[in-house]
Amino acid sequence: MLRHEFQPGRLVAGLVFAAAGTVYAGDAAGLWDTPWFVIVPLVVGGLCLAGATATVTRGIRRRSGKKRLGRSTLDG
Template sequence: MRRHDTEPGKLVAGLVLLSAGVIYALDATGAWSVPAWTLVPLVAAGLPLAALTAVMTRAARRRASRAPRAGDPRAPENAPPG
């Protein structure tokens, strides 16, 4: 099986939505009394946080792919003098 890249943005989105679901389930069973409007800010703040995480991850990966590697003839330490 091919290995997949880790995607932290999807992890953050999943954790936010999972926590909203757990809060809703606890409220529905009566184990925890939470006003219904509190889930809206949780999801509304969590999804942009997940998007920001995904954008930062992509930027870091693009920067890392552009960086010269050791032994690369284009690396500054391997450039001809002059």
């Protein structure tokens, strides 16, 4: 299996969509009653959280990448 870069924003988005699916699966199974409009804030809030996570991750990686790049050019 090829290694790839870990992307926490996608992880958060996947967990939110899994939670939304669980909510509707519980409703379909009769475990609880879920109004149709509950999914909208769940998905929108989750996507906003995933976007914020991806933005923070990108900022951290860009900042640490510049530090590594700066050190390697000074040394060699």
